[in-house]
Amino acid sequence: MEPLMSRRSFFTRASLAGAAWLTPLSQMLTRAAQPDERNAAQSVILLWLGGGPSQLETFDPHPGTTIGGDSRAVDTNVRGIQFSDGYPLLAEQMDSLAVLRSVLSREGDHERGTYTVKTGHRPDPTVVHPSIGAICTHELGVGRTEIPRHISILPGAWPARGGFFGDQYDAFRTGDPLQRVPDVTSRVTSERDLQRQRDLDVVEAAFARRRRVRAEATLHQATMNQARTMMSSEQLQAFDVSRESARLRTSYGNTPFGRGCLAARRLIEVGARCVEVTLSGWDTHVDNHEGHRTQSAILDPAFSALIRDLKDRDLLRRTVVVCAGEFGRTPTINRLGGRDHWPSGFSVVLAGGGLRGGVALGATDPDGRREPTDPIGIGDIHATILSAVGIDPSRVMNTPIGRTYRFSEGTPIRRLIAGA
Amino acid sequence: MWLRNLFFIGVILGGIVGVRAALFPAPLPPRAGQFDATLVEAEDFVALVTQVDAAVDSGIAKAGLKPAPRADELTVVRRLHLALMGTTPSLQEIRQLEAYQGEHRLQWWLEGILRDRRSADFLAERFARAYVGTEGGPFLVYRRRRFVSWLADEFAKNRPYDHLVRDMIASLGLWTDKPATNFISVTVEQDQKNQPNPERLAARVTRAFLGIRLDCAQCHNHPFEDWKQADFQGLAGFFGQVKLGFTGISDGDGEFELENRKSGKPETIAPRVPFRPDLISAEGTRREQLASWVTHPENPYFARVTVNRVWALMFGRPMLEQVDDISSVEEVPPVLQLLADDFVAHDYDLRRLIRVITATQAFQRDSAADHEITTDHERVWAAFPICRLRPEQVVGSVQQAASLTTLDADTHILLRLAGYGARTEFMKRYGDMGEDEFDNRGGTIPQRLVLMNGELVHDRTKEGIFSAATRIGWQASDDRVAVRTAYLAVLTREPTEVESAHFQSRLDGSTGRERIRRMEDLYWTLINSTEFSWNH
Numbered sequence: 001m002e003p004l005m006s007r008r009s010f011f012t013r014a015s016l017a018g019a020a021w022l023t024p025l026s027q028m029l030t031r032a033a034q035p036d037e038r039n040a041a042q043s044v045i046l047l048w049l050g051g052g053p054s055q056l057e058t059f060d061p062h063p064g065t066t067i068g069g070d071s072r073a074v075d076t077n078v079r080g081i082q083f084s085d086g087y088p089l090l091a092e093q094m095d096s097l098a099v100l101r102s103v104l105s106r107e108g109d110h111e112r113g114t115y116t117v118k119t120g121h122r123p124d125p126t127v128v129h130p131s132i133g134a135i136c137t138h139e140l141g142v143g144r145t146e147i148p149r150h151i152s153i154l155p156g157a158w159p160a161r162g163g164f165f166g167d168q169y170d171a172f173r174t175g176d177p178l179q180r181v182p183d184v185t186s187r188v189t190s191e192r193d194l195q196r197q198r199d200l201d202v203v204e205a206a207f208a209r210r211r212r213v214r215a216e217a218t219l220h221q222a223t224m225n226q227a228r229t230m231m232s233s234e235q236l237q238a239f240d241v242s243r244e245s246a247r248l249r250t251s252y253g254n255t256p257f258g259r260g261c262l263a264a265r266r267l268i269e270v271g272a273r274c275v276e277v278t279l280s281g282w283d284t285h286v287d288n289h290e291g292h293r294t295q296s297a298i299l300d301p302a303f304s305a306l307i308r309d310l311k312d313r314d315l316l317r318r319t320v321v322v323c324a325g326e327f328g329r330t331p332t333i334n335r336l337g338g339r340d341h342w343p344s345g346f347s348v349v350l351a352g353g354g355l356r357g358g359v360a361l362g363a364t365d366p367d368g369r370r371e372p373t374d375p376i377g378i379g380d381i382h383a384t385i386l387s388a389v390g391i392d393p394s395r396v397m398n399t400p401i402g403r404t405y406r407f408s409e410g411t412p413i414r415r416l417i418a419g420a
Numbered sequence: 421m422w423l424r425n426l427f428f429i430g431v432i433l434g435g436i437v438g439v440r441a442a443l444f445p446a447p448l449p450p451r452a453g454q455f456d457a458t459l460v461e462a463e464d465f466v467a468l469v470t471q472v473d474a475a476v477d478s479g480i481a482k483a484g485l486k487p488a489p490r491a492d493e494l495t496v497v498r499r500l501h502l503a504l505m506g507t508t509p510s511l512q513e514i515r516q517l518e519a520y521q522g523e524h525r526l527q528w529w530l531e532g533i534l535r536d537r538r539s540a541d542f543l544a545e546r547f548a549r550a551y552v553g554t555e556g557g558p559f560l561v562y563r564r565r566r567f568v569s570w571l572a573d574e575f576a577k578n579r580p581y582d583h584l585v586r587d588m589i590a591s592l593g594l595w596t597d598k599p600a601t602n603f604i605s606v607t608v609e610q611d612q613k614n615q616p617n618p619e620r621l622a623a624r625v626t627r628a629f630l631g632i633r634l635d636c637a638q639c640h641n642h643p644f645e646d647w648k649q650a651d652f653q654g655l656a657g658f659f660g661q662v663k664l665g666f667t668g669i670s671d672g673d674g675e676f677e678l679e680n681r682k683s684g685k686p687e688t689i690a691p692r693v694p695f696r697p698d699l700i701s702a703e704g705t706r707r708e709q710l711a712s713w714v715t716h717p718e719n720p721y722f723a724r725v726t727v728n729r730v731w732a733l734m735f736g737r738p739m740l741e742q743v744d745d746i747s748s749v750e751e752v753p754p755v756l757q758l759l760a761d762d763f764v765a766h767d768y769d770l771r772r773l774i775r776v777i778t779a780t781q782a783f784q785r786d787s788a789a790d791h792e793i794t795t796d797h798e799r800v801w802a803a804f805p806i807c808r809l810r811p812e813q814v815v816g817s818v819q820q821a822a823s824l825t826t827l828d829a830d831t832h833i834l835l836r837l838a839g840y841g842a843r844t845e846f847m848k849r850y851g852d853m854g855e856d857e858f859d860n861r862g863g864t865i866p867q868r869l870v871l872m873n874g875e876l877v878h879d880r881t882k883e884g885i886f887s888a889a890t891r892i893g894w895q896a897s898d899d900r901v902a903v904r905t906a907y908l909a910v911l912t913r914e915p916t917e918v919e920s921a922h923f924q925s926r927l928d929g930s931t932g933r934e935r936i937r938r939m940e941d942l943y944w945t946l947i948n949s950t951e952f953s954w955n956h
Contacts, residue, residue: 207950220950
C-alpha cells in the first residue's frame with residue numbers, strides 16, 4: 001500500500017493548481033459551466049429525506065384502503081400516476097420524474113439503512129464503502145472547480161463519506177445557505193494573513209530541512225494551498241443564494257432545505273459532482289400524517305422548483321436528481337397514529353440525466369401484506385445513477401485489504417435508460 | 421442579611437483566589453510517583469531490547485538502507501505523550517522533565533505517563549474502537565461510555581490483558597453493572613429478536629483478539645488463508661447460548677442455528693474452534709471455554725495481534741499493515757514474535773510491553789536525517805514514520821498548547837467544560853477516522869480550513885487572561901525567550917536559529933496589544949504547520 005502521493009504526481013497536481021490561478025476567474029466560471037463532450041450527466045443532486053419517509057404519504061398513495069388511512073391523493077400530469085395530496089406542485093413535474101415504488105432494502109435501522117442507500121452496499125465490517133457522491137467525485141474529472149466537488153448541505157447524523165477512497169472524498173459539510181460557509185473566511189486582515197503565510201514558510205522550511213521527501217508527501221502544504229485557493233475563489237459565490245432573484249428564491253420555499261436545493265443547483269453549475277441536501281424529520285413513529293403534512297410543505301415547493309429550474313436552464317439533462325430516504329414506513333398505522341420502519345417496499349424518485357420520465361415502476365400491495373411487484377434493489381438504483389453519469393457500475397476495484405469491490409451490486413433499470 | 425453579605429464576599433474572594441491560582445500557578449509541582457529503575461535494568465528487559473534492536477537492524481541491513489540518527493529527547497517525549505495521552509506535553513511538563521537530574525530519563529518520564537489517569541482514558545478509547553467500534557449501538561442495552569470507563573479503570577490498575585479479554589467474552593450481568601458485558605450487548609439487534617448476534621460476536625472476537633478476519637469467511641472462504649466458512653460458524657456456535665434478559669447477559673441452553681443456504685432449512689451449528697482444539701478448557705460455559713482458548717498462552721495469534729496493535733499505537737503505524745487481519749501474512753516478523761513471546765512470558769503486562777517498545781532504537785530514531793528518508797526507510801523502521809495525527813490528538817494538542825499548565829483531571833472544571841463543546845464541534849468538522857484508525861491517510865481541505873479559520877484555534881489563541889499566547893507575550897523576559905517558550909508549548913521543540921531570529925524580528929519593539937496580536941500570529945503559525953498535525 002502506498003498511501004501518500006508520489007513526488008511526481010504531487011508536482012503535476014501542484015502545477016495544475018498553479019495554472020488554475022492564472023486563468024481569469026470569469027473564464028473559469030464559464031468553462032466550468034460548459035458541458036463535457038460526453039453525453040452523460042455530470043452531476044448528482046441527492047435530496048436526502050432523513051428518518052425514512054412514508055411511501056404512502058409521498059409518492060405511493062393508496063387512498064381508500066386500510067393501509068392508506070385517511071390520506072388522499074392528487075393526480076399528476078401523467079395519466080394514471082397519483083401522488084399524496086401534499087405534493088400538488090411536484091405532481092405538475094411528474095412527466096420529468098421516474099417513481100420507483102417497489103424498492104427493497106434489508107436494513108431497518110437508521111444508521112445501517114442510511115449507509116445502505118447512500119453507498120449501495122450493506123454495512124460490512126471489512127470495508128467502508130464510498131457513497132455515491134464519493135464515487136462520482138472520484139471518477140469524474142476536476143475541471144476548473146476550485147471548491148469542494150462533493151458537498152452535504154444541512155448534513156444529518158451520517159453525511160456521505162468517502163469510505164476507503166479516503167477522507168478527501170467525504171462530503172464538505174455546510175449549513176443553511178443563509179449563513180456563510182464555515183471556516184472559509186480568514187479571521188484577520190489580509191495584511192496580517194499574508195504575513196502569517198510568510199511566517200509559516202519559515203517554520204515549514206525548518207521541518208522539511210532533513211526530511212524533504214517525507215514532508216512533501218504529507219501534502220500538508222499542498223492541501224493548505226488548495227484551501228487557500230478555495231477561500232479566495234469566486235466560485236464560493238455558488239453557495240450564496242441571495243444572488244438569485246427573489247421570485248426564484250420564493251419558488252423554492254423560504255426554508256433552509258429550499259435554499260439548500262437552490263444552492264445545489266448553483267453548485268453543480270460550477271462543477272460540483274454531487275450535492276446532498278438533507279431534510280430530516282421523517283421518522284414519524286407518532287402522528288405520521290401530521291408529520292408528513294409539515295414535511296410535504298417543505299419538500300413539495302423545493303423539489304418541484306428544482307426540477308423546473310434545472311429544466312429552464314437546460315441542466316436537467318446533465319444532472320441526475322435523486323430523492324430518497326433510508327427506508328419507508330409500515331403499511332399499518334400504530335396505536336399512536338404513527339408508522340414504523342419499513343425497508344421492504346418503499347419509494348425512491350429519480351429525475352434527469354437522460355433517464356426516462358413520466359413513469360412509475362413497481363407496485364406495493366394495497367393490503368400491505370405481500371411483497372411488492374417488480375422489486376427494485378438498492379444496487380439497481382445505484383447502477384442506474386452511475387450509468388447515467390457515465391460510470392460503469394460493474395467496475396471492480398480492490399479494497400485496501402484486497403477484496404473486490406464492485407461499484408454497484410445491481411444492474412441499471414433498463415426501462416429508465418432512454419433508447420433501451 | 422449579614423450572613424448573606426458575608427456569603428457574597430466569600431464567593432468573590434474565592435473567585436479571586438481561583439483566578440489568581442490559575443494565572444500564577446505554583447512554580448513547579450513535583451511529578452508524582454516513584455520510579456523503580458530495576459524494571460528497566462533487569463537482565464531480561466535489557467536482553468529483550470537488545471534482541472529487538474538487532475532484529476530491526478538486520479531488517480534495515482537486508483534492505484540496504486542507512487538508519488536515521490537518534491531523535492532528540494523532546495521529540496521522543498512528544499511521541500510518548502501523543503501515543504499514550506493524546507496531546508502534546510504541556511510547558512509545565514517540559515519544565516519538569518528539564519529539572520530531572522536522575523538516570524533513565526525517558527523511562528522515568530514514561531512511568532509518570534503510565535500512572536497518569538489521562539493515559540488510561542486515552543488508551544481505553546483507542547482499544548474500545550477495536551472491541552465495540554464507534555457506533556452508538558443499540559439503545560438502552562448498550563452503554564459505550566460505561567464500557568470505556570471500565571476499560572480505563574482496568575488499564576489504570578494494569579490488570580493482565582488476558583483477564584480483560586476473558587471478562588469481555590464471558591462476563592454475566594447487566595451492561596451498567598458489569599460493563600464488560602457491553603462487548604456482548606453491542607451486537608443486540610432488533611431483527612434478532614433483541615438478542616446478541618453470535619456471528620457478529622464471532623467476527624469481533626476473531627478480529628480484535630486473534631487478528632483474523634474470519635468474517636470474510638462468513639460469506640465465502642477467506643481469500644488468502646485456510647479459513648473456511650465452517651470455521652467461522654463454529655466460532656459463532658460458542659455464542660449460541662448467550663441471552664439477554666432482565667438480569668442482563670446470561671448463558672442459557674439451546675444451540676446456534678443458521679439457515680442452510682441451499683436447503684433453506686435451519687441447521688444447528690456446534691461450537692468448534694478452527695485450530696488447536698486441545699487448548700479449550702473443559703470447564704465453564706461455552707463462552708468461558710472460548711475465552712480460555714483465545715487467551716491460551718499457546719494460541720499464537722492472541723499475543724501477536726495485541727503486540728501489533730500496541731506497536732501501532734506507539735508508532736502511528738502497525739508492524740503488519742492489517743491490524744485485524746495479521747493471520748494472512750506468510751512470515752511473522754521476528755520483532756513481532758520476540759515481543760509477543762515476552763508479552764506471554766510476563767503475564768500479558770501491557771505496561772512492560774510499552775516500556776520495551778519505548779526503549780528500542782526504532783522508537784527513538786529521528787524521522788529526519790542528513791541522507792534522504794523515504795517510505796522504504798519507514799517501512800523497516802530505519803526512520804520514525806511520519807503519520808497524520810488523529811482528530812482528538814490535534815484538538816487535545818491545540819487545547820494543551822493554549823495552556824501553559826498541564827490540562828488534566830485537576831484542571832478546573834469550568835475550564836474543562838468550556839473545552840468540551842469546542843472539542844466536539846472541532847472533531848465533527850475535522851472528521852473522525854472511525855474504526856480503521858491505522859489507515860494512513862493524507863490531510864483534507866476541511867481540516868486545513870478548520871485549523872486556519874475555525875473557532876477553536878481562534879478562541880484559544882486570541883487575547884485573553886488564560887491564553888498562553890497572551891501570557892507569554894506579557895511575561896517573557898525578552899523576545900528570544902517568548903519565541904522559545906511558544907515553540908516549546910506548541911511544537912515541543914526549540915526553534916532553530918533562523919526561526920528564532922525571524923520571529924524575534926516580528927516581535928521586536930512591539931508593545932501592548934500589538935505585541936499580543938503578534939504572539940497570537942506566532943501561535944497561529946505554529947499550529948498550522950505540518951509538524952503540528954503530524955506525528956514525527
